Amino acid sequence: MDSMISTTGGHTSSTEGKTITCKAAVAWEAGKQLTLEDIEVAPPKAHEVRIEIYYTGVCHTDAYTLSGKDPEGAFPIVLGHEGAGIVESVGEGVTSVKPGDYVVALYTPECKECKFCKSGKTNLCGKIRATQGRGVMPDGTSRFKCRGKDLLHFMGTSTFSQYTVVADISVVAITKDAPMDRTCLLGCGITTGYGAAVETAKVEEGSTVAVFGAGCVGLSVVQGAVQRKAGKIIVVDLNPSKKEWAEKFGATDFVNPGELKNQSIVEKLIEMTDGGCDYTFDCTGNVGVMRAALEACHKGWGQSIVIGVAAAGQEISTRPFQLVTGRVWKGCAFGGIKGRTQLPDLVDDYMKGKLKVDEFITHRKHLQDINQAFDVMKQGDCIRCVVTMRDA
Ligand SMILES: NC(=O)C1=CN([C@@H]2O[C@H](COP(=O)(O)OP(=O)(O)OC[C@H]3O[C@@H](n4cnc5c(N)ncnc54)[C@H](O)[C@@H]3O)[C@@H](O)[C@H]2O)C=CC1
Ligand SMILES: N[C@@H](CCC(=O)N[C@@H](CSC=O)C(=O)NCC(=O)O)C(=O)O
């Protein structure tokens, strides 16, 4: 890393206004491993924030875009969207964070001014979605360069770099007491599942819940359902080792569809819940599972929440009769949580012992070994791998 870089997290930095050279994992092409590179990170422009990233999680959505299956995926790009760090400097007009603040990057921004933000109906924000999807900052340009080429930004966050630049609406300050090597996970997986249960579905006390897929997202749904005092929480997973994980997070039942004899998973769930579940969640990204999750809902009121990201070209289907008879199909990004308004409270809940975060971390890697983080993520025993961005 550049020897001029201040890593103290203090309020002034010797790098303010200058280009910083630092290490980043660059995805040059779809389907290829990431390469550790020295990249140049330009200073933040107006309403932008430069963050020194200390820790990042690796999410399946990073692997999905790297695979080439994401219709919005373009290369070369700096991936990563589950990051925590310290603000190094801010551009003109930034008032919501300041240098030295401990922050989490937000791939779902919150401008508080657009039609979406003001609707009271969604956490999706429209202000920078178009440029974010094209991999550039709101002014249409990149802040990253490597070997003379511009690199694209990812999900407005690009946390696989020791320094990143984000829009000021894509970052939230949190308490400095919270350990960043854990709070980074609140930037996606945990908040997504927990929010889907408590904010999007608003699971009620005593209700029956089925969660398809017991990864970080599904186990976080379980955590949310426990918090809402659901009566029955059934985890469905093809991997038998997930039974123990499901129980650890408070599930009441576990079903492995691969072990069912002469019965579909839909029939099994309907039998276990006296006619169907009040709420089901897809946390797999498999469109066949999404259909089963809908059809396992109770007639008249059951709601199925799609969280998993399905590959390009995949479509969901069911008999319209399933909806005519009162089942509801919906979905959410980032759990329906508004990051700037609600994330600090989630961090506080974690600090008070009310929200599990540490329990999700099964693996740790250093930036130079980030490809191993992708490898372990594909193994059945990894819930989340946290990558340390700075040398020890
Ligand atoms: N909507 C959103 O905002 C977000 C969506 N995601 C997406 O959520 C999904 C889940 O993410 P993670 O929990 O990190 O993934 P994960 O891979 O760790 O967990 C998925 C689980 O589903 C199980 N599974 C796979 N196929 C199955 C099937 N046919 N039936 C039952 N279980 C099955 C696997 O054994 C695994 O335990 C991914 O598609 C990811 O891209 C992730 C974060 C945010
Ligand atoms: N780019 C993909 C869709 C990927 C996707 O659905 N992303 C989720 C978050 S997944 C996090 O790990 C999301 O926020 N979606 C809402 C959005 O506005 O992107 C595609 O084009 O299919």
Ligand SMILES: [Zn+2]
């Ligand atoms: Zn994610």
Ligand SMILES: [Zn+2]
């Ligand atoms: Zn907005």
